Every structure is written in structure tokens, then in C-alpha cells.
Amino acid sequence: MSNKNRVIVRIAGAAGDGIASTGEMLGKTCSRMGLHVLAYNSFQSAIRGGHVWLQMAIGPDQQNCHADQPELILLFNKTSPAVHVPDAKPGAIIFYNADTIKKEDIESIRSDVSFYGLSFKAMVDEAGLTGVAPIMINTMLSGALIQTIDLDVNIPLDIIKHRFTKKGQQVVDLNQAIFNLGANWVKGNVKSNFPKLVGSGNPKMFMTGNEALGLGLVAGGLKLYSAYPMSPATGILHYLATIAQKDKIVIKQVEDELAAMNMVVGAGTAGVRAATATASGGYCLMIEAVGLASMLETPAVCIVVSRGGPSTGVPTKQEQSDIDLAIAGNGDSPRFVLAPKTPEDCFYQAARALNMAEKYQIPVIVLSDFFLSEHFETIDNLDFSKVTIERGKFSTTWEGQGRYKRYEYTEDGVSHRVRPGAPGAMYVPCSDEHNEFGHVMSDVEAGLPHAREERIKMHAKRMRKMQTMIESGDVNPPTLEGETNAETTFMTWGSSHSFVQEAIDLLAAEGVKVNHLHFTDVYPIPREATLAQIKKCKRIISVEANMCNSMCKQLLAETAFEITEHINRWDGEPLTGEYIVREFKKLGSKKKELVNA
Numbered sequence: 328m329s330n331k332n333r334v335i336v337r338i339a340g341a342a343g344d345g346i347a348s349t350g351e352m353l354g355k356t357c358s359r360m361g362l363h364v365l366a367y368n369s370f371q372s373a374i375r376g377g378h379v380w381l382q383m384a385i386g387p388d389q390q391n392c393h394a395d396q397p398e399l400i401l402l403f404n405k406t407s408p409a410v411h412v413p414d415a416k417p418g419a420i421i422f423y424n425a426d427t428i429k430k431e432d433i434e435s436i437r438s439d440v441s442f443y444g445l446s447f448k449a450m451v452d453e454a455g456l457t458g459v460a461p462i463m464i465n466t467m468l469s470g471a472l473i474q475t476i477d478l479d480v481n482i483p484l485d486i487i488k489h490r491f492t493k494k495g496q497q498v499v500d501l502n503q504a505i506f507n508l509g510a511n512w513v514k515g516n517v518k519s520n521f522p523k524l525v526g527s528g529n530p531k532m533f534m535t536g537n538e539a540l541g542l543g544l545v546a547g548g549l550k551l552y553s554a555y556p557m558s559p560a561t562g563i564l565h566y567l568a569t570i571a572q573k574d575k576i577v578i579k580q581v582e583d584e585l586a587a588m589n590m591v592v593g594a595g596t597a598g599v600r601a602a603t604a605t606a607s608g609g610y611c612l613m614i615e616a617v618g619l620a621s622m623l624e625t626p627a628v629c630i631v632v633s634r635g636g637p638s639t640g641v642p643t644k645q646e647q648s649d650i651d652l653a654i655a656g657n658g659d660s661p662r663f664v665l666a667p668k669t670p671e672d673c674f675y676q677a678a679r680a681l682n683m684a685e686k687y688q689i690p691v692i693v694l695s696d697f698f699l700s701e702h703f704e705t706i707d708n709l710d711f712s713k714v715t716i717e718r719g720k721f722s723t724t725w726e727g728q729g730r731y732k733r734y735e736y737t738e739d740g741v742s743h744r745v746r747p748g749a750p751g752a753m754y755v756p757c758s759d760e761h762n763e764f765g766h767v768m769s770d771v772e773a774g775l776p777h778a779r780e781e782r783i784k785m786h787a788k789r790m791r792k793m794q795t796m797i798e799s800g801d802v803n804p805p806t807l808e809g810e811t812n813a814e815t816t817f818m819t820w821g822s823s824h825s826f827v828q829e830a831i832d833l834l835a836a837e838g839v840k841v842n843h844l845h846f847t848d849v850y851p852i853p854r855e856a857t858l859a860q861i862k863k864c865k866r867i868i869s870v871e872a873n874m875c876n877s878m879c880k881q882l883l884a885e886t887a888f889e890i891t892e893h894i895n896r897w898d899g900e901p902l903t904g905e906y907i908v909r910e911f912k913k914l915g916s917k918k919k920e921l922v923n924a
Contacts, residue, residue: 332386332387332388332522332524333384333385333386333387333388333390333522333524334384334385334386334398334399334476334521334522334524335382335383335384335385335393335394335396335397335398335399335416336353336382336383336385336397336398336399336400336401336472336476337380337381337382337383337397337399337400337401337411337414338350338353338380338381338382338383338400338401338403338468338472339378339379339380339381339400339401339402339403339407339410339411340378340379340380340402340403340404340406340407340424341377341378341379341403341404341406342370342371342377342378342379344403344404344462344465345403345462345464345465345466346379346380346381346403346465347368347381348465349381349401349465349468349469349472350366350368350381350383350703351703352466352469352473352483352486353383353385353469353472353473354366354383354533354703354705355482355483355486355533356473356478356479356482356483356486357385357478357524357526357705358530358531358532358533358705359482359530359531360478360479360482360524360526360528360530361526361527361528361529361530361531362385362386362387362524362526362527362531362705363385363386363387363388363389363390363531363705364383364384364385364390364533364703364704364705365383365384365390365391365392365393365702365703365704365705365825366381366382366383366384366393366702366703366704367381367382367383367393367698367702367901368381368701368702368703369381369382369900370643371643372558372641372642372643378404378406378407378410380407380410380411382394382397385476385524386524387524387525387526387527390704390705391825391826391828391829391832391904392825392826392829392903392904393702393901393903394829394903394904394905395414395903395905395906396414396415396416396419396905397411397414397415397416397419398415398416398418398419398420398521399419399420399421399472399475399476399519399521400412400415400419400420400421400422401422401423401468401471401472402421402422402423402424402428402433403423403424403427403464403465403468404424404427404428405427405428405429405432407423407428408423408428408432408433408436409436412433412436412437412440413436413437415437415440417439417440418439418440418441419440419441420440420441420443420475420517420519421433421440421441421442421443422443422444422445422468422471422472422475423442423443423444423445424444424445424447424464424468425444425445425446426446426447426448426464428444430442430444443471443516443517445467445468445471445509445512447461447463447464447467450467450508450512451505451508454504454508456501456504456505458501459501459505463502463505466487466502466505466506466509467505467506467508467509468509469483469506469509470483470505470506470507470508470509470510470511470513471509471510471512471513471517472509473510474509474510474511474513474514475513475517475519475521476519476521476524477521477523477524478524480506480507480510483506484503484506484507487499487502487503487506488503490502531705531706531707532705532706532707532708532709533703533704533705533706534670534703534704534706535562535670535700535701535702535703535704536667536669536670536673536695536699536700536701536702536704536822537559537560537562537563537565537566537632537695537700537701538562538563538566538670539670539671539673539674539677539706539709540563540604540630540667540673540674540677540693540695540700541562541563541566541567541570541677542566542674542677542709543673543674543675543676543677543678543714544563544567544602544628544677544678544681545567545570545574545576546674546677546678546711546714547600547677547678547679547680547681547682547714547716548600548681548716549567549576549600549601549602549681550575550576550577550594550599550600550601551576551577551579551590551591551594551599551600551601551602552564552567552571552576552577552578552579552601552602552603553578553579553580553581553586553587553590553591553594553601553603554579554580554581554587554603554604554605555580555581555582555583555584555586555587555605555609556580557584557605557606557608557609558606558634558642558643559606559632559634559642559643559697559700559701560604560605560606560609560630560631560632560695560700562700562701563604563630563700564578564580564604583612584605584609584610584612584613585612585613585615585616587603587605587613588603588612588613588616588617588627588629589616589619590603591603591616591620591627591628591629592616592619592620592623592625592627595620595625595626595627595684596623596625596747596756597746597747598721598723598744598746598747600626600681600685601626601627601628602627602628602629602630602677602680602681603628603629603630604629604630604631604632605629605630605631605632606631606632606633606634606642607631607632607633607634607636607640607646607648607649607652608636608638608639610629610631610649610652610653611652613629614652614655614656614657615657617629617656617660617662617690617692618656618657618658618660619758620689620690621656621660621661621662621689621690621789622660622757622758622759622760622789623756623757623758624688624689624733624734624742624744624789625688625756626681626684626685626688626689626690626691627684627689627690627691628677628680628681628684628690628691628693629690629691629692629693630677630692630693630695631649631652631653631692631693631694631695632695632696632697632699632700633646633647633648633649633694633695633696633697634646634696634697635697635897635899636648641899643697644697644899644900645696645697645698645872645899645900645901646696646697646872646873646897646899647696647820647821647822647823647871647872647873647877648872648873648874648875648877648897649694649877650664650694650849650850650877650878650880650881651877651880651881653692653694653849653850654850654881659786659790660789660790661687661689661740661789661790661792661793662689662690662691662692662850663680663683663684663687663689663690663691663692663796663802663848663850663851664691664692664694664848664849664850665679665680665683665691665692665693665694665847665848665849666693666694666695666820666821666846666847666849667693667695667699667821667822667847668699668821668822668824668825668845668847669699669704669822669824669825670699670702670704670706671706671709672847673695673699674709675713675714676693676847677693678714680693681716682715682716682717683796683801685717685718685719685721686717686718686719686741686801687719687740687741687792687795687796687801688719688720688741688742688744688792689792694821694849695821695822696821696822696872697901698822698872698901699821699822719741719744720741720742720743720744721743721744721745721746722743722744722745722746722749723745723746723749724745724749724750724752725745725749725750725751725752727743727751730764731745731751731752731753731754731764732763732764733745733752733754733756733763733764733765734761734762734763734764734765734785734788735763736763736784736785736788737788739791739792739795739799740788740789740790740791740792740794740795741792741795742763742788760781760782760785760786761781761785762781762785763785768781768782793851796851797851797853802848802851802852802853803847803848803853804848804852804853804856804857804859804860805818805844805845805846805847805857805860806843806844806845806847806860807842807843807844807860807863807864808842808843808845809831809840809841809842809843810840810841810842811842811863812840813840813841813842813865814840814841814865814866815839815840815841815842815865815866815867815868815911816841816842816843816844816864816865816866816867816868817830817831817841817842817843817844817867817868817869817870817894817907818844818845818846818867818868818869818870818878818879818890819843819844819845819846819869819870819871819878820845820846820847820849820871820878822872822901823870823871823872823902824843824845826870826901826902826903826904826906826907827843827845827870827902827904827907828843828904829903829904829907830870830904830905830907830908830911831843832904833904833905833908834908834911841911842864844860844861844864844867846878846882849878849881850881850885851885852881852882852885852886854885854886857882857885857886857888858886858888861886861888866892867890867892868890868892868893868894868911868914869890869892869893869894870893870894870895870902870907871893871894871895872895872896872897872901872902873895873897874895874897876890876893876895879893892914894907894910894911894914
């Protein structure tokens, strides 16, 4: 078994077998015991069918990675053995559905692991239980799993009670009995030597990045959320819909991504804090409306959850390749792009995005990705007191002198914004170039000397916001974490942060010192402060879940600093600490070869 004080669990089967509910049962049990959990859910783009699996790292300390080799596996269908048994750690325990998987077939794959086949039908018949559906095998296997790692079985029994109480006591009793079938069978048949997992006893939050993003928007004062469902961003819509009435938020599922973004722009123009979210392909449709927000100088927040592309690509798989897309648009236009690193960070960065959008009257793009948005993770606490609402130069009334200049030229590039309808502050927001009052300069006046003059001044005013953000300290340089005298630095952005932390711990156990340069703010990049951090690094290796080193290209464009060594992954699966260590050692070998040559 693992020499670490954690257990890696994998649950696999067909979509519809109850993989997610089994994982939820385990995750909630652990989180209520005060244990830390990180879960990766691998699924295909299908409602039912296909092959899915869930992998969880469980331990008393913060978990940074779901790891490569599971130590405890549950297999539901006959497709599972060939896919997952080869991945098992030597000495692993593998439970399987003996009603669908033949003993001789699965045991012929490996001889260095322990196999336990459970026949759901036979066990249910022997126990004399009636009214049992085949899908309920997931409850029995949950009992086997939770008993094997010696967790408190009273917690899942309570979860079952809470889940099925509305269906009556008979349903509760039946599900609890089936759970106990698996747990009691393990007591009499399985010997395991997993480390004793002792939690803090303080229950933890157990949530996805999407749920954390939604909660962060609410904490930041969100009042309108419009979206068109597109995986893997749909979870934000689902979550917000559950709390909308209580928190007095308008939720609109619209006909397409164009409508979603335009509705956000309209709400922002009216003085309402608004946001939307979509996946990579959906954002392509939103880009024109994002440019509209820049021209109108109206706040707008869009969460873009990256997935494997191009086009529809692999829609339920991992990729970090949308930095260029987030920055792109027709013409130069101000915007701010940031990328949270963990579900906890999603909460704070979502609220921050709303503040940045209003303070600078710009579109703000929050870059998430499939792994970050979809995976479950325990969170110790979210501090709502750290979230403040900054509305910038905004008022509900106009007390100024003379005619209201909505787009007044200012030193910082940000004009005073008054809620539409305020007496004395009437203006027309327009998508064409305009003067300080909002008068269009792009039609019959275009090309005339005074219109050219206005264009120069107005366009420079809008773009001046980018420098103001940096000079005011609202754009952060990368953080440098870890050993100050390390020979190597891993550079990351977004969700790659946690996987690199895992790799750094693995390398430290081998006596190799590596530190960590991480970007949260992706565009713009504060050049001088960033270069000051880079100068502290001896050798930098980028780690990105893409092929073309998106962050490296952005860093080169904004600072002229080039990173020449890279660790990449683009097969659709997320990075892991072990994967990074293997690739790092390959780079070390290549470097030696070059020196010897």
C-alpha cells in the first residue's frame, strides 16, 4: 500500500450505473469526518452509456492531486477490468460486480492485487430483501468501500436517511440494509492494511469549482445571471438556480450564447451586477458582445470554462488553451483576464471579477477549465468577510455641473457612471465611436478632422484603463512559492497549480528542490513586477495542459521573457503530480545529453 497517509480510490462503470452517487456518498462521509478529499470525475459526452470513472484522494491533510495509481477500486461493468486493473497500485484491493464480470477474466489480468467479487443478486436473495432494483448495487458497493477504509459507517447511513426520507421509511430501511450488506461482507471477508484516516472532526465544505464560482458571484453582489447550457460550464447555472429565489437573483436560461452575453451587457449598462458563463466554443459566439461592453464602457463578467478543442473537440475533457481567445476581439479593447487555481480560489476570484468589471467599466473574463470546474474538493472554510463590493465611479444620481459627459476624458481612463434614468444624466450608449457625450462620430462625421481628433482621444482613454489597473496595484504579478534557493522553478497558471504542488512534494522526498511561479492574473501582465519575480528563478519550466504553451506565449508578448523548457499534456486527462515528475526527469536527461554533446 501507499506509504503516504492517504488512500486513492477509483470507482468505474457505465454512465447511469450510479458512479457519481457512490462517489458523492464517499466524499460526503469523508468531509463530514473532517478529512480532505479531491475527486476527479472522468466522463464522456453521453447521457447514458460509455465508460466513466471517478478517482478520489482521501487523507487528513490537504489533497493536491487525484494521483495516477488507485489502491482501492470498485468496478461495476464488464468494460471496467481491462481499463482500470492495469492502473492499480501493486497490492491494491479491487471489488467487482460478480453478476456482470467473470472471475476468471478479471483475475487473469494481474496477480499482484486482491480481487473480491460480490454478487448483488445472490447477496440480496440470501438476505431476503425484496423490492430491490439492480441499480442499488452502488449502495452495496459503497458500504464495502467505506468499511474497507474503516470510515464511520453511521455517517453514510445518515446520508441515506436524509436522501430517501421523502420516499418513506420503508425505502430508507431498504437502502440502509443494502448498504450494510456490503459493509458486513467486508468485515468477514476482506483484510486490508490501509492507513487509518483520522479527520479533524470538523465537517468541511465539499463542492465543485463551478459551485464555488457561483457562490463567489453571489457573495460579490450578483443580481442577474444569464446563460445557455454548455458543458462544462452548466454547473454554475444549475447551482445558481437552486439559490436564486432566496438570494433574489434573476436567472435566465436563454436561447444561445449571443443572447446570454448581450443580456449581461444590457444589465451592466443599467447598473446591475451581471455575469454569464460558457465553454470554449460558446465564448466564440460572445466575442462581439464582449467588444460591445468595451465600447460602451459597461461592466460585464464572463466565466469561460475551457475544454478540449478546437471546434467541439473533446467536450468533457481537460485543456488549458483559451488565453488567446479570452484576450481576442475585433480591434483593441480593454479587458481583464484572470484564472483561479482551486475551488476555494474560484470563490474569491469570482467576487473580485465583479469588482474589477465595475471599477474599470470593462469586461472581465474568468478562465476556468474542465478539471477545475467539474471536480469535487473539500474546503475548510470560505471567509465572506473578505469579500467587499467596490462599485468604482458609480452613482444613482447626478450632482455634477453642466451637461453630463458619460464618456468624459479622465486621467485614469475611467469616466463617472450614473444609473440610467437619473435626472440630468441622460445619454445614449452606442456601439459606434463617439465623443464624451455619447454622440456618434462614425457615420457622416467619420473622416472629418474633428472626428479623427475625437477618435484618437476616446480610443486612448479606453485603453488607458489597462495601465491604470497595473499602476493602482489591482493587477497582481505572479507569486513565487517554495524554496528560495531551488535550482528549478515550475511555472503555472490556473488549475495546474495544485498538480505542481503535488509534484514538488514528490520531488522533495527525493531530495530535489523545486519552487513554483504561479500566475492568477493573465492579462494584462504587470511587466516590471513580473520580471522582478522571474529574476529570482534559475531555471524555469512551464507546466500547462495544452500543446502550444499558451501562458508562455503571453509572457513573451508582454515581458519579452521566453521560457524554453516545457511540460505539457493534451490527451484530455488532467495533469498529475506523478506525470509532472516523469516529464521533469525526461527534461533532465535531455539537458544532460545536450551538455555532453
